[in-house]
Amino acid sequence: MAAAGPAPGAARGPAVPGDRPLTLPLLLPAWAVIGVFLVVPVGLMVVYSFLTQGFRGGVIWEFSLAAYDRFFLDRGLFGDEPPRLEWTYIAVFWRSLWQAGLATLTCLIVGFPTAWFIATRPARSRTAWAFLITVPYWVNLLIRTVSLRFLIRDQGPVNQALIALGLTDAPIQMLNTDFAVQLGLFYSYLPFMVLPIYAAVERYDFALSEAAADLGASRWVALREVVIPSVRPGIVAGCLLVFIPSLGAFLAPDLLGGAKTYMIGSLIEDQFKGSLGNWPFGAAVSVILLSMVLVALLFYARNQAREGRA
Amino acid sequence: MSGGVRHYPGFAAIAALCLAILYLPLGVVAVYSFNASTSITAWGGFSWRWYIDVFQGPEAPRFRAAAWNSVTIAFLAASVATAIAVAAAVAMVRSGRFRGKSATFALISLPLMVPEIVTAVATLIFFSTIGLTPGYLTILIAHITFCIPFAYLPVAARLSGIDPAFEAAARDLYASRGQAFRLILLPLLAPGIVSGWLLAFIISLDDFIITNFVKGAGMETLPTAIFGSVKQGIKPNIMAISTMLLAVSILFVTLSWLAGRTGRRAAAPS
Amino acid sequence: MAEAAVVVRDAVKLYGGVVALDGVSLSIRDNEFFTLLGPSGCGKTTLLRLIAGFERLTSGAIALHGQDIADLPPDRRPVNTVFQHYALFPHMTVLDNVAFGLKMRGVGLAERRRRAGEMLEMVHLSGFAGRFPAQLSGGQQQRVALARALAPGPRVLLLDEPLSALDLKLRQAMRVELKTLQEETGITFIFVTHDQEEALTMSDRIAVMSAGRLQQVGAPREIYEEPVNRFVADFIGETNLVPVEVGAVAGGLAPVALPGGAVLQLAAAPGSEGRHHVSIRPERLRLAPSGAGQLSARVERIIYKGTDLQLVARMAGGGELHVRIQNTARADLPPPGAEVGLVLGEGAARLLAD
Ligand SMILES: Nc1ncnc2c1ncn2[C@@H]1O[C@H](COP(=O)(O)OP(=O)(O)OP(=O)(O)O)[C@@H](O)[C@H]1O
Ligand SMILES: [Mg+2]
Numbered sequence: 001m002a003a004a005g006p007a008p009g010a011a012r013g014p015a016v017p018g019d020r021p022l023t024l025p026l027l028l029p030a031w032a033v034i035g036v037f038l039v040v041p042v043g044l045m046v047v048y049s050f051l052t053q054g055f056r057g058g059v060i061w062e063f064s065l066a067a068y069d070r071f072f073l074d075r076g077l078f079g080d081e082p083p084r085l086e087w088t089y090i091a092v093f094w095r096s097l098w099q100a101g102l103a104t105l106t107c108l109i110v111g112f113p114t115a116w117f118i119a120t121r122p123a124r125s126r127t128a129w130a131f132l133i134t135v136p137y138w139v140n141l142l143i144r145t146v147s148l149r150f151l152i153r154d155q156g157p158v159n160q161a162l163i164a165l166g167l168t169d170a171p172i173q174m175l176n177t178d179f180a181v182q183l184g185l186f187y188s189y190l191p192f193m194v195l196p197i198y199a200a201v202e203r204y205d206f207a208l209s210e211a212a213a214d215l216g217a218s219r220w221v222a223l224r225e226v227v228i229p230s231v232r233p234g235i236v237a238g239c240l241l242v243f244i245p246s247l248g249a250f251l252a253p254d255l256l257g258g259a260k261t262y263m264i265g266s267l268i269e270d271q272f273k274g275s276l277g278n279w280p281f282g283a284a285v286s287v288i289l290l291s292m293v294l295v296a297l298l299f300y301a302r303n304q305a306r307e308g309r310a
Numbered sequence: 311m312s313g314g315v316r317h318y319p320g321f322a323a324i325a326a327l328c329l330a331i332l333y334l335p336l337g338v339v340a341v342y343s344f345n346a347s348t349s350i351t352a353w354g355g356f357s358w359r360w361y362i363d364v365f366q367g368p369e370a371p372r373f374r375a376a377a378w379n380s381v382t383i384a385f386l387a388a389s390v391a392t393a394i395a396v397a398a399a400v401a402m403v404r405s406g407r408f409r410g411k412s413a414t415f416a417l418i419s420l421p422l423m424v425p426e427i428v429t430a431v432a433t434l435i436f437f438s439t440i441g442l443t444p445g446y447l448t449i450l451i452a453h454i455t456f457c458i459p460f461a462y463l464p465v466a467a468r469l470s471g472i473d474p475a476f477e478a479a480a481r482d483l484y485a486s487r488g489q490a491f492r493l494i495l496l497p498l499l500a501p502g503i504v505s506g507w508l509l510a511f512i513i514s515l516d517d518f519i520i521t522n523f524v525k526g527a528g529m530e531t532l533p534t535a536i537f538g539s540v541k542q543g544i545k546p547n548i549m550a551i552s553t554m555l556l557a558v559s560i561l562f563v564t565l566s567w568l569a570g571r572t573g574r575r576a577a578a579p580s
Numbered sequence: 581m582a583e584a585a586v587v588v589r590d591a592v593k594l595y596g597g598v599v600a601l602d603g604v605s606l607s608i609r610d611n612e613f614f615t616l617l618g619p620s621g622c623g624k625t626t627l628l629r630l631i632a633g634f635e636r637l638t639s640g641a642i643a644l645h646g647q648d649i650a651d652l653p654p655d656r657r658p659v660n661t662v663f664q665h666y667a668l669f670p671h672m673t674v675l676d677n678v679a680f681g682l683k684m685r686g687v688g689l690a691e692r693r694r695r696a697g698e699m700l701e702m703v704h705l706s707g708f709a710g711r712f713p714a715q716l717s718g719g720q721q722q723r724v725a726l727a728r729a730l731a732p733g734p735r736v737l738l739l740d741e742p743l744s745a746l747d748l749k750l751r752q753a754m755r756v757e758l759k760t761l762q763e764e765t766g767i768t769f770i771f772v773t774h775d776q777e778e779a780l781t782m783s784d785r786i787a788v789m790s791a792g793r794l795q796q797v798g799a800p801r802e803i804y805e806e807p808v809n810r811f812v813a814d815f816i817g818e819t820n821l822v823p824v825e826v827g828a829v830a831g832g833l834a835p836v837a838l839p840g841g842a843v844l845q846l847a848a849a850p851g852s853e854g855r856h857h858v859s860i861r862p863e864r865l866r867l868a869p870s871g872a873g874q875l876s877a878r879v880e881r882i883i884y885k886g887t888d889l890q891l892v893a894r895m896a897g898g899g900e901l902h903v904r905i906q907n908t909a910r911a912d913l914p915p916p917g918a919e920v921g922l923v924l925g926e927g928a929a930r931l932l933a934d
Contacts, residue, residue, distance in 0.1 A: 017636045018653035019487060026401035027414055029394045030458060034417050037455040038429065041436035045428070048435050058438065110328055113318065117325035120316040129325075131567055136332040138509075138563040140516040142533045143552040147335035150342070150544050155351045157338055187331065194328070209315035219318060248425030250519055255540065265427050272434060272523065279435070286431045293425055407596075475667035478634050481654040482661045483681035483732065497671045 049284035056275040067284035089267070096263040100246035103185035107242045108235070111193030119201035130198060137191040145184055145251045152180060176258030184252030192241035200234025233307050240300050244293050264289055336556060343549035350546055360550035367547060376535040380515055383450050383531065388510035391457035395506055399466040404474065421456040429456065430523035437524060444526025452524050453514045460513045461506035468502025501569045508566035512559055583645070585610040585736055585768040586631060591640035593626050600626040602792035608770060613762050615771045617779040618789035619815065624772045628738050631770065633657050645735065660729035662739040666721045668713035674700065674724050675709035681732035699727035719750045736768045743778065755782055776816050780804065788812050809933050813859035820860045820901050826853050826931065836931055839897040842874035846931045857932050862890065862904040864928035873921035877901050879914050893920060
């Protein structure tokens, strides 16, 4: 007589005869918690973005496009005159994209050589280096940002040092500038750039570089023509890991930047603070931010699939 | 020279610079937390006064309450998230291929992919809709949710390095399913579980953005308390708290790293 | 004859679309050293895992001493396994490893200590009880795995390539030890290997497998001397496969025409007329002057192999023949290019079903 095969649709695995398959019950808690407390909330957030603003925070359950209208349009779709784009919020997004992009680039320029250097250490010191790079990531982001604020304020140690060295007479204003935000983002997310590149370089076959050198390529040509294409998945992953959180960053712009460096994170946060907030608008901005991140992730997934095929 | 192609001039300097940038601000704050002077600008000699201030000063009750909330939430969130993560990892790694496997992996990693501020907004909206008053419970639920992937990754990584033949051997030697899990898999998986729990604990302890959204009035964790104080300017007692938090984080990450390392040596199939 | 220890009937195992076992039927006797032999990927491990209970049959049946066990989990089958890489629990001492099965069966502490100690003595590892597996050599780990699997007193012991991780000398020593152990304990051994020499020297019977199917089951001598088909003849030892023309079968015999015209009378199944192959072992061919013998060929080269030499010759039709020559008479070997005749000894050629 035949042993019963796995029920159709049931999770199948190498469960031994006589064992009930446990895949489903084991996965259920994870599905339930993330489903109920993250997927449902994100869905609800999308719904909220189409509701009417409540008087003191919150919403009125009436369909409305007001949030998106406020974000994109200066003059409405339904007026007599043709609709016109509203630039205020698009500018905030643009500035955030630009800041995040620049931070990603800086992290890459510093992170790649660092990752390369670590990956070419002897095995023993390599793990120690990788560990040293990771530790700051686990230190509270708030504390790191506050430390930076302490360091670069007008009377802070950096300015004191500059004055003591005679490099400047008066303190250089660094706090509340784009530079400070850049520094904050760079400092916050640098380990995210280093680690995936490090992992990729560690798997890189250095014989390829030797072959390139043997065929007459200089180091830098070999870097461009052989190394970078080989470790590209690591670079792409690193860029994404820096870019995505930078785009929605709140602490660095809030604590290091000023009014001029307003970014998406602060724009969203403002909509939910106190009675002046606008929940549907805040939800709409979050939806737009999330969509941009999903696009970046899709791009990454496609890239991965292509690398996998190659 | 064989190391020739590995060497690029300047890379070592950049790596050193990188470490300096990462540690300099933390180091400076740690040093200034021992400053005897009330001014945060001038150095007034070494002193423990700000640490004493944290525990006995005027703000001490507030910090104590916040620390209690932070630590208990981190403990509970890490424990629940790790339990969920271990169950999920066993199913994912030991069930072969099944329908919905990659979707499940995407779901488990979702908290890592959604920007924190978006998670914060969505969670706030959710709790407000179902009418759950913001407070300890809402923070705890939110923390459990985003801790799951942090606990999951080390556990799953460890589990996929454990030869399934160990469990098969236990079953072969008359162990029931439960006994094979308890006596064989769990001890072998322990370093991964410890590592995952510690990381989840730190992540929960450190969270500011999501907590800030769902905490409600009057409820503070250490990061939100620090943020509130910093808005008025950085005071030396904040530097003392920060330094302590820093020490806790570094201690936990080091432990987690060591757990992962010692475990890996023992787990390789003999 | 002893009763059957394990009976497998029409066992089919699919992994997704992959057919790992394609209808295997097999009866393994009690107290037998039974070997599953076949090339990599032929389904040996799969069959063993089905008997142990680590996999579920897609269809078919497995019985152990007359009891249907297809639906029982491994912990309810009186069968133990020695794993290919031993799978010794790394967090337990050698003694705890060996006592594990007894503990799971509810044997008390003192008694299982005693029995585990006995087992360790049997495999000559008494001094190693307190060590951890990582502190043992490969050969020692192998013995611990053996002791652990034997400790609960199984009626059938399954061994999946247990010697493959050992070096040659140790492997040869362990072959003898395993065989002795099997004879002393009287436990049925089902042994998996892809090493034909191992199979031939240790087994009471061998099952040759290929692509999920059984090709032949028989004693080592039978398998080697009387292969039933090209696969078995080719896989076990070295052989020359020579194309032949089979005439009308009568009384179990048929005239078989070799290339070059010589005709032999060989055992043949009814209905096997037509083009077939005979298998001729290299050591059963003897060199003769050109024109003598049943086959003729031209010498191509001579390969030095230590104890013997291998002469490679090509028949007129193009087929290659290998002839084994004892390394004693080098002086009178024909030079490459020479025409030679080849004499087939009595029973040297065996007609194969394809
Ligand atoms: N878990 C599995 N999933 C999918 N296919 C499998 C699985 N296990 C085995 N197979 C396939 O089934 C076939 C038989 O595999 P099996 O392990 O039984 O071979 P084997 O004879 O033991 O080979 P080897 O000598 O290499 O150990 C192979 O084609 C293999 O690829
Ligand atoms: Mg096998």
